Amino acid sequence: MITESGYQGGENFDLRDVLLKGRSLRLADRTALFQDFLGQLRRNEENLCMRCLSSPADREVTVADPATGMTRTMVMFGSNNYLGLATHPVVLARAAKALDAFGAGLGGPPLLNGYTMLHRELEERLAALKGTEAAMIFSSGYGANVGLVSGLTGKADIILYDAYSHASFCDGMTLSGAQSFLFSHNDLAHLTTMLDRATGRPHGDLFVGVEGVYSMDGDLAPLDRILPLCRQYGAHLIMDDAHGMGVMGAHGRGTAEHFGLEGQIPVTMGTFSKTFTVTGGFVASSKAIIDYLRFFARSYMFSASLPPATVATVIAGLEVLEHEPERLTRLHENIAYASAGFRSLGFPVVSSSAILPLRVPEGMDIRKAARAFHDRGIFVNSVEYPAVPVSQQRFRVSVMATHTKEDIDRLLGAVAEIWSLFGYESKEHDDERRRRNAA
Numbered sequence: 001m002i003t004e005s006g007y008q009g010g011e012n013f014d015l016r017d018v019l020l021k022g023r024s025l026r027l028a029d030r031t032a033l034f035q036d037f038l039g040q041l042r043r044n045e046e047n048l049c050m051r052c053l054s055s056p057a058d059r060e061v062t063v064a065d066p067a068t069g070m071t072r073t074m075v076m077f078g079s080n081n082y083l084g085l086a087t088h089p090v091v092l093a094r095a096a097k098a099l100d101a102f103g104a105g106l107g108g109p110p111l112l113n114g115y116t117m118l119h120r121e122l123e124e125r126l127a128a129l130k131g132t133e134a135a136m137i138f139s140s141g142y143g144a145n146v147g148l149v150s151g152l153t154g155k156a157d158i159i160l161y162d163a164y165s166h167a168s169f170c171d172g173m174t175l176s177g178a179q180s181f182l183f184s185h186n187d188l189a190h191l192t193t194m195l196d197r198a199t200g201r202p203h204g205d206l207f208v209g210v211e212g213v214y215s216m217d218g219d220l221a222p223l224d225r226i227l228p229l230c231r232q233y234g235a236h237l238i239m240d241d242a243h244g245m246g247v248m249g250a251h252g253r254g255t256a257e258h259f260g261l262e263g264q265i266p267v268t269m270g271t272f273s274k275t276f277t278v279t280g281g282f283v284a285s286s287k288a289i290i291d292y293l294r295f296f297a298r299s300y301m302f303s304a305s306l307p308p309a310t311v312a313t314v315i316a317g318l319e320v321l322e323h324e325p326e327r328l329t330r331l332h333e334n335i336a337y338a339s340a341g342f343r344s345l346g347f348p349v350v351s352s353s354a355i356l357p358l359r360v361p362e363g364m365d366i367r368k369a370a371r372a373f374h375d376r377g378i379f380v381n382s383v384e385y386p387a388v389p390v391s392q393q394r395f396r397v398s399v400m401a402t403h404t405k406e407d408i409d410r411l412l413g414a415v416a417e418i419w420s421l422f423g424y425e426s427k428e429h430d431d432e433r434r435r436r437n438a439a
């Protein structure tokens with residue numbers, strides 16, 4: 001109970017209460033309230049955050065159950081290890097070689113002592129891959145977005161950004177102090193209205209922020225229509241392609257390749273934490289922009305560099321992408337197979353990316369459903385309020401090249417079973433199921 005004198009304890013709260021009511025409390029009461037909320041989750045065996053893995057993030061993982069501590073084997077549908085690079089022998093060998101050659105880390109930021117020939121090689125390869133003059137590496141994707149947005153934009157500038165933009169892009173805008181306005185997700189009519197409005201008021205530069213592949217729904221930004229619109233209004237297009245790299249396009253070079261727009265996006269940001277499975281991020285753009293960002297992106301200038309062994313894994317990953325195209329083919333086949341399976345269950349999955357969203361009906365308890373997946377040995381991530389509005393809660397399935405058809409069938413079976421357990425019959429038609437099984 002919350003009274004005038006603070007939090008008195010002893011009540012069941014949902015997360016919305018914790019966020020809304022907690023705001024008015026002093027720190028000690030706020031943290032006590034959150035402790036009670038966590039205790040409630042634990043008692044209900046609904047806390048699936050930070051499940052502890054004792055294996056690589058492969059198609060099959062070994063996970064400790066947070067409720068019992070018992071270890072179990074699960075099929076992994078929650079990792080962005082899209083091409084299976086986390087355990088690729090070439091990647092591991094390169095990391096080991098770099099450890100030997102450069103030691104564990106550099107102990108400093110790139111502008112001072114934290115830059116090696118490996119960092120330079122990766123930057124050059126990324127620029128070539130994206131068809132830009134230059135690229136620079138950040139120590140996280142989050143830091144890349146924050147540094148990029150706050151480094152390039154200032155109070156006089158206007159940023160129009162998609163409503164589904166990642167938190168790191170939004171944090172960059174907060175830090176920059178730019179005038180920022182969201183447009184409805186992938187709504188070009190709305191974006192056009194906003195561009196018209198922006199050009200009618202005094203401003204410095206105009207920027208538009210989109211994601212190549214949106215991290216929540218796996219859908220794509222219609223770059224083929226957004227880029228001409230930006231050109232028409234003289235706006236700089238910034239694309240976050242965290243989930244496009246290694247997945248989209250015939251060679252996995254990203255969402256620009258998918259749309260035949262390689263080398264044409266003014267500023268592309270990407271991460272090493274998805275396809276490449278490690279940490280780090282990058283920005284690819286003109287030489288003038290990259291030279292400028294090296295000195296004005298604070299998350300670059302004031303943060304230590306990636307360890308050389310991490311940089312080496314990304315270089316090795318790029319080589320695998322080039323020399324083993326069958327991995328990408330396999331990923332695309334698995335995405336098509338899983339998407340067809342979900343459609344036959346009645347989910348409107350149209351994604352060509354590796355992220356497949358399973359929207360949860362509003363009446364369905366997502367935490368209990370998450371527990372049901374866990375109990376069936378299926379590792380999926382649930383995306384709950386406040387990450388998304390309550391009406392848009394979903395499970396996010398990540399498909400990998402290393403999944404077998406049997407893994408995907410097992411997932412589809414679990415979804416059908418769990419939905420019916422909660423009173424939502426799946427709509428699988430016999431003929432669709434037969435066609436899928438025959439494929």
Ligand SMILES: Cc1ncc(COP(=O)(O)O)c(C=O)c1O
Pocket residue numbers: 140141142143145166168211215240242243271272273274279280281
């Ligand atoms: C679209 C998008 N941008 C940026 C990031 C941040 O990247 P990282 O996790 O590599 O810091 C993420 C990660 O979740 C993302 O999905």
